[in-house]
Each structure stands twice: as structure tokens, then as C-alpha cells.
Amino acid sequence: MTPIESSLRSSETSMFNVEQIRSDFPILKLKIDDKQLVYFDNAASSQMPKVVMDRMLRYQTMEHANINRAVHYLSETATAEYEKSRHKLKNFINANEDREIIFTSGTTDAINLVAHSYGRKFISSGDEIILTVLEHHSNIVPWQMLAKENGVKIRVVPINDAGELLIDEYKKLFNKNTKLVGVTHVSNAIGTINPIKKMIKFAHAHGVPVLVDGAQAAPHMKIDVQELNCDFYTFSGHKLCGPTGIGILYGKANQLNRMKPFKGGGDMITSVTFEKTIYNTIPHKFEAGTPPIAAAIGFGAAIDYLSSIDLSTIEAYEQSLINYATEQINNIPGIRIIGSAAEKVAVLSFSVDGVHPHDIGTLLNQEGIAVRTGHHCAQPVMQHFKVPATTRASFSFYNSMAEIDTLITGIQKVQKVFL
Amino acid sequence: MITKSLYQEVILDHNRNPRNYGSLDNANRSAEGHNPLCGDHLSIKINLSENLIIDSITFQGESCAICKASASMMTANVKGKTQADAETMIKEFRDMAVGQLEPDDDHHLGRLTVFVGVRDLPTRVKCAILPWHTLHAALNSITTTSTEADDDPMHISIGNAS
Numbered sequence: 001m002t003p004i005e006s007s008l009r010s011s012e013t014s015m016f017n018v019e020q021i022r023s024d025f026p027i028l029k030l031k032i033d034d035k036q037l038v039y040f041d042n043a044a045s046s047q048m049p050k051v052v053m054d055r056m057l058r059y060q061t062m063e064h065a066n067i068n069r070a071v072h073y074l075s076e077t078a079t080a081e082y083e084k085s086r087h088k089l090k091n092f093i094n095a096n097e098d099r100e101i102i103f104t105s106g107t108t109d110a111i112n113l114v115a116h117s118y119g120r121k122f123i124s125s126g127d128e129i130i131l132t133v134l135e136h137h138s139n140i141v142p143w144q145m146l147a148k149e150n151g152v153k154i155r156v157v158p159i160n161d162a163g164e165l166l167i168d169e170y171k172k173l174f175n176k177n178t179k180l181v182g183v184t185h186v187s188n189a190i191g192t193i194n195p196i197k198k199m200i201k202f203a204h205a206h207g208v209p210v211l212v213d214g215a216q217a218a219p220h221m222k223i224d225v226q227e228l229n230c231d232f233y234t235f236s237g238h239k240l241c242g243p244t245g246i247g248i249l250y251g252k253a254n255q256l257n258r259m260k261p262f263k264g265g266g267d268m269i270t271s272v273t274f275e276k277t278i279y280n281t282i283p284h285k286f287e288a289g290t291p292p293i294a295a296a297i298g299f300g301a302a303i304d305y306l307s308s309i310d311l312s313t314i315e316a317y318e319q320s321l322i323n324y325a326t327e328q329i330n331n332i333p334g335i336r337i338i339g340s341a342a343e344k345v346a347v348l349s350f351s352v353d354g355v356h357p358h359d360i361g362t363l364l365n366q367e368g369i370a371v372r373t374g375h376h377c378a379q380p381v382m383q384h385f386k387v388p389a390t391t392r393a394s395f396s397f398y399n400s401m402a403e404i405d406t407l408i409t410g411i412q413k414v415q416k417v418f419l
Numbered sequence: 420m421i422t423k424s425l426y427q428e429v430i431l432d433h434n435r436n437p438r439n440y441g442s443l444d445n446a447n448r449s450a451e452g453h454n455p456l457c458g459d460h461l462s463i464k465i466n467l468s469e470n471l472i473i474d475s476i477t478f479q480g481e482s483c484a485i486c487k488a489s490a491s492m493m494t495a496n497v498k499g500k501t502q503a504d505a506e507t508m509i510k511e512f513r514d515m516a517v518g519q520l521e522p523d524d525d526h527h528l529g530r531l532t533v534f535v536g537v538r539d540l541p542t543r544v545k546c547a548i549l550p551w552h553t554l555h556a557a558l559n560s561i562t563t564t565s566t567e568a569d570d571d572p573m574h575i576s577i578g579n580a581s
Binding site for chain 1: 425426431434456457458459481482483484485540542543546
């Protein structure tokens with residue numbers, strides 16, 4: 001292949017046919033009161049392609065039984081498919097081993113697991129945890145509960161007015177009592193991508209492990225946990241075109257091994273007597289009870305689907321969406337974009353002069369446009385920007401430029417109503 | 420769909436030029452209302468006479484247009500009324516917002532029926548109700564109230580706001 005041919009080929013593969021992608025998602029054809037649905041609430045939950053629904057239906061129709069139990073065909077099939085999903089997740093984030101992937105009910109559950117099993121064992125009175133202003137409440141509250149119980153101090157990395165973490169301030173927060181860093185890879189409220197690789201390196205230089213909340217990053221970019229060298233990484237299936245009720249906690253095997261169990265029950269044990277119970281090895285130690293098997297298998301199918309498009313293609317296309325949306329919205333007078341980090345994902349948080357976000361949300365809904373309005377479970381971010389709430393349009397690779405035009409027209413209509 | 424008519428001119432007008440907006444120096448009843456789900460808050464101050472008539476009432480706060488217009492129209496409507504009449508209106512407004520009272524039924528709400536459309540928007544019902552909720556708290560000397568408090572008589576529990 002000549003260099004010219006090869007570059008043609010690569011530009012062909014990078015050609016992204018959004019209409020074809022959209023046809024994979026049945027819900028995108030929906031009409032809301034005669035208006036074509038424009039779904040811009042992807043940061044809250046993404047939509048599901050038909051292949052994932054079909055996979056879950058096939059499991060439920062032909063493969064379902066409880067896992068890790070019986071010797072019969074269905075149980076063995078279900079167990080094998082469940083474990084295949086774990087393997088897909090392991091490959092998706094380039095973990096070292098399958099057993100480093102713990103299925104949880106989602107990101108919140110995973111963070112609570114770490115706060116309990118790591119936090120309550122290794123972090124005690126007088127110790128400190130570093131969090132950031134950009135955290136979702138799910139990466140604040142579990143630590144506050146630990147802090148209250150064990151007398152642990154929480155220290156918070158501030159942000160600048162673009163919504164970027166102040167890394168110099170982050171470095172100043174470390175001392176001999178620092179026991180853990182909890183940081184979101186991407187801000188759910190304003191889209192900032194945090195320089196977590198640098199932050200992890202710095203923390204490790206102080207002997208401090210790092211938990212990364214990847215709920216908003218995993219849908220938008222290639223994650224390599226070995227390259228990041230994080231101790232824990234977590235995200236949810238329903239933000240990656242999968243079902244709700246399933247997510248993963250990645251943990252380095254040596255960390256997971258030394259942690260205490262989270263929930264007690266079946267599957268997480270090797271033997272039980274009333275005198276003594278021996279816990280199972282990882283990952284089973286952290287998967288008590290019957291898991292949502294169909295959801296885990298659906299999650300695996302979603303990972304296959306996303307991998308078939310390729311995360312770097314998704315990332316490039318979504319960047320073109322956010323660039324276009326930012327440019328268009330900046331042309332409208334009376335709009336303030338909240339969060340203008342140099343590195344951000346396709347999340348557009350904004351306020352409209354003189355109009356409350358809830359009124360914007362209701363009026364955009366009348367145009368078929370689904371956006372999120374409120375504090376986005378990130379009140380510290382809202383406090384920094386001195387706004388009670390924002391309107392957030394969060395884009396996915398199945399959104400089109402034409403849909404952004406619909407949003408822009410919708411915002412102008414809102415402004416007319418409130419003139 | 421009724422929602423289309425929620426942002427009617429009367430609501431937009433009260434949002435733009437809220438009536439009875441501000442503080443009240445001689446208030447003997449007051450309450451703060453919060454909607455923790457959206458961060459909206461407003462305070463209501465009342466001067467209640469000895470024979471339990473609302474002589475004056477004001478509100479202040481930060482909220483969406485639905486909440487602000489509801490507060491503005493509420494203050495205009497309950498001013499000069501007895502505490503008992505105000506409580507009747509509070510109940511009627513709440514019932515209308517959750518679909519248990521129709522604009523054609525007997526009631527004392529007058530033009531406040533313009534808010535009937537919120538019943539189609541469960542997430543916005545609380546915006547419209549917050550001022551009434553806070554008024555109830557002020558009249559009963561409850562200093563702070565929240566749309567999410569379990570023990571609040573105005574609380575709309577999940578499944579009820581249909």
C-alpha cells in the first residue's frame with residue numbers, strides 16, 4: 001500500500017457516519033409530542049443500541065440460570081457468559097487480570113465499596129483524604145461518612161474560573177497523614193478532563209493510592225488503567241450504552257486482596273461455619289449474592305459495540321460536536337458557558353441571563369430536547385461559579401450537528417418567551 | 420397538551436414584575452422555604468393581625484419563573500384574607516397542582532388556576548407549590564420548611580404527584 005493509499009484508507013475509516021450509528025438506537029426515532037426527540041442528557045444516562053437489548057433478551061430466553069452454582073448446562077452457560085463480560089471489561093480498560101474487575105451496581109456502589117473495604121481498614125483518626133471541588137456527590141458523601149465515623153479529615157483541591165483543578169494547590173495538600181486521593185477523571189457538571197496521570201504519579205511519589213471516578217470519562221475516551229497506574233478506577237454500564245444496575249470497580253489485585261469484604265453473603269465465601277467463615281478470593285470476595293447477570297452480559301455487549309466503533313473515533317467526533325456547539329452558543333447574546341477548561345469532554349453547561357434553568361428545561365422539552373437542569377449532584381461546583389443550577393447539554397457520538405442546531409434555535413425561543 | 424400553556428402571559432408578567440416582593444419590617448410571622456432538589460429558596464414575611472387577618476405579606480428569594488409567579492400571585496390573593504381562608508386556598512392550590520381539584524370545581528383560587536398545567540410536569544409541581552408550602556409554615560410558626568421533609572403536611576410523596 002502506498003502512503004497515499006494508506007492515508008486515504010485512514011481518512012475513510014475515520015469518516016464517521018452518524019446516520020448509520022443513529023439507526024442502531026431505536027429510541028432516537030421517538031417523537032415527544034410531535035417533536036423529534038433530541039437527546040442531550042447523555043451524562044446522566046446514555047441510550048442503548050438494539051444489539052445490547054438483543055443480547056440481554058437472548059440471555060434471558062436461552063441462557064439464564066444462577067451463576068457459580070450448579071453443574072447443569074444453563075448455570076455453566078450463564079457463568080461462562082458472565083465471566084466473558086468481565087474479560088471484555090478487563091480488555092476495555094487494559095487491566096492486568098480479569099480478577100481485578102469487580103462487578104458492582106454502578107459507580108456509587110464501587111466508591112462505597114472502596115470507602116468501606118479500604119477506607120474503614122486503612123484510614124483512621126487523624127488521617128486525611130484528598131478530594132476535589134469537581135467531584136460528584138457520590139465521590140464526596142461516602143468519604144464524609146467515613147470521616148464522621150473515623151475522625152478522618154477531608155481536604156479539597158480548588159478550581160480556577162475555567163473549571164480546572166489547581167494542581168499546585170493539590171500538591172500542597174499532601175502531608176504525612178494523607179492516606180488516599182479520590183478524583184473524578186471528568187467533571188459531570190462542566191466536562192473538565194482532569195490531569196489524572198500527573199496527579200496519580202505525584203500521589204504515588206508520596207505513597208498515597210488513588211481512586212479515580214471514571215463515570216464520565218469511560219464513555220468518551222480510551223482508558224488504560226495500567227498506563228494511568230491508578231489503584232482504583234470505576235464506571236457505570238448505563239453511561240456506556242449498557243443497562244442500569246451494573247458497573248465495575250477496577251482495583252489493583254494487591255490492593256483488592258488486602259481489603260476487607262464489603263457485603264457478606266453467598267458467593268463471597270469459601271466455607272462457612274458458625275465458628276469461622278473463610279472468604280473467597282477476588283473478585284468473588286466483593287460479589288456477594290446473585291449479581292444482575294443479564295445486566296453484566298448486556299454491559300459486555302455494550303463494550304463490544306463501543307469497541308467496534310473505536311473510542312478514539314468517538315472521542316474525535318464528540319470533540320467536533322462540542323466545538324461546534326460552543327461556537328454556536330457563543331454567538332447568542334446573554335449566554336454564559338460554565339466551565340471552559342482547555343481539556344473537556346462534550347458537555348456544555350450554561351446559563352441564560354434572566355432565565356432560571358428549570359424554565360429552560362421545561363421550554364426545551366416542549367421542543368423535544370432533553371437536557372439536564374439543576375446542580376447535577378455537584379453542588380460544590382455550582383458554589384464555585386455562584387450559580388444555583390445550570391442547564392447542561394451533554395453529547396454522545398450518536399448526536400448530530402443538526403441536533404445542535406435544534407438546541408440553538410430552542411435556546412433562542414426560550415429567550416423570546418422571557419424577553 | 421396543557422403544558423404548552425403553562426408559560427402564559429400572566430405567569431410571565433408576575434415573573435417579570437413580582438408583586439409584594441421584598442422585606443417586611445413589622446412582620447410577626449415568617450418562614451424560609453427550600454427545594455433542595457433544585458436549590459430554589461424563598462422567604463415569606465407576614466403581618467398577621469390579632470383577629471388573624473393577613474394585613475401584609477411579602478416574599479423574597481431565588482427561583483424559577485413558575486415559583487416566582489406562584490409566590491407573586493399567592494401574596495396578591497391572600498392579602499386581606501383570614502388565616503383560615505388562606506389555609507383553604509393552600510389546600511386547594513395543592514390539590515389542583517396534583518390533579519385532585521379541577522379548575523371547574525368549586526374553589527377560591529380565581530386566576531391561580533393558570534397553574535393547572537404543572538400537574539403534567541411532576542418535576543415542576545414542587546416549583547409551583549413551594550410558596551404555598553412556605554406560607555403554610557409561616558402561618559403555623561414553622562420557621563423553615565422543605566419540599567422534601569417527610570413530616571411536612573404539604574409533602575408530596577412519590578407516586579402521589581400524578
